[in-house]
Amino acid sequence: MHLYIHVPFCIRRCSYCDFSIAVRKRVPAQAYVDAVLKELGSLDAGPMPGNASTIYLGGGTPSLLPPDALQVLVRSAWAATAATEPEVTLEANPEDVTLDHARAWRAAGINRVSLGAQSFDDTVLKWMHRSHDGAQTQRAVQALRDAGIENVSLDLIFALPDELHRNWERDLETAAALRTPHISLYGLTVEPRTPLDRWISRGATHAPNEDRYAEEYLAAHRRLTAEGFEFYEVSNAARPGFRSRHNSAYWSGKPYVGLGPAAHSFDGKTRRWNLRAWEAYRRAIAEGRSVIESEETLTDEQHELEALYLGLRTVEGVPVAARYRPLPPLLAHGWVHEQGGRLKCTPEGWLRLDSIVNSYDRTTV
Numbered sequence: 001m002h003l004y005i006h007v008p009f010c011i012r013r014c015s016y017c018d019f020s021i022a023v024r025k026r027v028p029a030q031a032y033v034d035a036v037l038k039e040l041g042s043l044d045a046g047p048m049p050g051n052a053s054t055i056y057l058g059g060g061t062p063s064l065l066p067p068d069a070l071q072v073l074v075r076s077a078w079a080a081t082a083a084t085e086p087e088v089t090l091e092a093n094p095e096d097v098t099l100d101h102a103r104a105w106r107a108a109g110i111n112r113v114s115l116g117a118q119s120f121d122d123t124v125l126k127w128m129h130r131s132h133d134g135a136q137t138q139r140a141v142q143a144l145r146d147a148g149i150e151n152v153s154l155d156l157i158f159a160l161p162d163e164l165h166r167n168w169e170r171d172l173e174t175a176a177a178l179r180t181p182h183i184s185l186y187g188l189t190v191e192p193r194t195p196l197d198r199w200i201s202r203g204a205t206h207a208p209n210e211d212r213y214a215e216e217y218l219a220a221h222r223r224l225t226a227e228g229f230e231f232y233e234v235s236n237a238a239r240p241g242f243r244s245r246h247n248s249a250y251w252s253g254k255p256y257v258g259l260g261p262a263a264h265s266f267d268g269k270t271r272r273w274n275l276r277a278w279e280a281y282r283r284a285i286a287e288g289r290s291v292i293e294s295e296e297t298l299t300d301e302q303h304e305l306e307a308l309y310l311g312l313r314t315v316e317g318v319p320v321a322a323r324y325r326p327l328p329p330l331l332a333h334g335w336v337h338e339q340g341g342r343l344k345c346t347p348e349g350w351l352r353l354d355s356i357v358n359s360y361d362r363t364t365v
């Protein structure tokens, strides 16, 4: 069992972000913790999580919660799910990481931190509306290490508009020099109604360039592999022993329970999701109503397609079965290959994951 807790608060909205967040100068920590603990308590009547092997605090910006609030959340989740030594991840923004906070997080049971670094270029960070600078990320990694949290991941965004003149190689070099054991990559996408979408509509900036996307992705793959990382999933690279157990569970179709606004849960067949907005979620909890906004049950065909898509995202790929015969053009282009009875994407194939899965969809499923 895997438990996700969504913390929706951010101090401002980043230029590319369309996540379900509540922008707050002051985080209503007590009200939030009370609401989530009530939801956790209500699981007794529903799909009780069982033995949690991972707990993930994502957002939003979970590191905006005071350490004592995080401690209550982690300890309660731990107790309710009979967890023994779970992987406990906190998503954190670099400006929230001080040595005192890092020590308090460690004492609360947090043993993995995913840092929203994005870039080390201050001009780029400003353009993204991030509230940290590159030096703060470097200090944050050191503070986490000093507090005993070695398992740190850096998030980096690539494929930025040409006019920013972002030096991707230099950012990769800086990230590698920090020697964190995990790096996650995100290609910039333009989501509707974000500041970035509006800038592009009025011609103030250009949409991300597809060639740059492919070049920078492949450059990261080469560079990080040479540094000793393994790309164990299309967007995630880890040094040996440092794969994210929580995210790996999503990719292998394991059940999970989500708490908090907009959180999703999955029992292996049915996916449910909570009310998106913090205020709507808080009111529903206060009035004793269900916080589930909706649900969908996967058909066998949807289940199979999802397993194919998720499996091909990973370095393990999918078993070569009659329904998973690779199409000759995919092999000829070098986008997929067969190895040990499994079908796996190459880095070039990962760039074309959607069209690879769609080609199976049309011809074999």
Ligand code: SF4
Binding pocket: 009, 010, 012, 013, 014, 017, 018, 019, 021, 059, 060, 061, 093, 116
């Ligand atoms: S910190 Fe993360 S969740 Fe918050 S606005 Fe920025 S990208 Fe979105």
